[in-house]
Amino acid sequence: MKQSFFKSLPIFHLFYPHNCIGCGTDVIDNENFLCLECINDLPYTNFAIHANNPVEKKFWGRIAITSAMSEFYFSKASVIQNLIHEFKYKGNKRIGTYLGKIIGESLLNSHRFNVDAVIPLPLFEKKERKRGFNQAAILCDGISEVMNIPIITKNVVRIISTETQTRKHRDERWQNVKKSFSVLYPHQLEGKHLLLVDDVITTGATLEACASEILKVKSVTVSIAALALATR
Numbered sequence: 001m002k003q004s005f006f007k008s009l010p011i012f013h014l015f016y017p018h019n020c021i022g023c024g025t026d027v028i029d030n031e032n033f034l035c036l037e038c039i040n041d042l043p044y045t046n047f048a049i050h051a052n053n054p055v056e057k058k059f060w061g062r063i064a065i066t067s068a069m070s071e072f073y074f075s076k077a078s079v080i081q082n083l084i085h086e087f088k089y090k091g092n093k094r095i096g097t098y099l100g101k102i103i104g105e106s107l108l109n110s111h112r113f114n115v116d117a118v119i120p121l122p123l124f125e126k127k128e129r130k131r132g133f134n135q136a137a138i139l140c141d142g143i144s145e146v147m148n149i150p151i152i153t154k155n156v157v158r159i160i161s162t163e164t165q166t167r168k169h170r171d172e173r174w175q176n177v178k179k180s181f182s183v184l185y186p187h188q189l190e191g192k193h194l195l196l197v198d199d200v201i202t203t204g205a206t207l208e209a210c211a212s213e214i215l216k217v218k219s220v221t222v223s224i225a226a227l228a229l230a231t232r
């Protein structure tokens, strides 16, 4: 009795339609999280197709980035915030892969991101263990699938925790964040155009620190993709 109940459970979940995460009303198939209306209402930036977009401008005078974008604007009390919350803090990794695929489609359509591989912005090891996953790596799963390019992990690593530094002065923080990444196997990255991926861009300081470390590798170029841009 008990055994047959558990046996039938996964099949039930696999085919049963559910409500849209955005509006909570429209019933959709299991492959999707949002109804068509909510997908259309998402705060797309269209940055991928535009050179000199606000994300690229963030890095001007700081590091030489080939192309940069964020898929969405991050706005509070919105569908995108709900999705990010479900994904990042409630551990719904399927939402992350789904969002990664949306990013991947934009990158492909833009023809400005001719990258060879994706690299998730690494988390400090302890933080990743606590969360159980790196949200940027899950986004990379979706991007990699759509763009048909490999993900490079366990090469670029985070060596210092920036966790306790939020109260420090901006310059002090930058001094620390600057030294917090390391490339373990430069040879693997040589000559490649790499896409560095993060979830939410705020100041861009962490991405800058990581990218500048990657850019020390011979003949490497770096582009950046983020899920959402937080405007302050």
Ligand SMILES: [Zn+2]
Pocket (backbone or CB within 6 Å): 020, 021, 022, 023, 024, 025, 026, 034, 035, 036, 037, 038
């Ligand atoms: Zn909806």
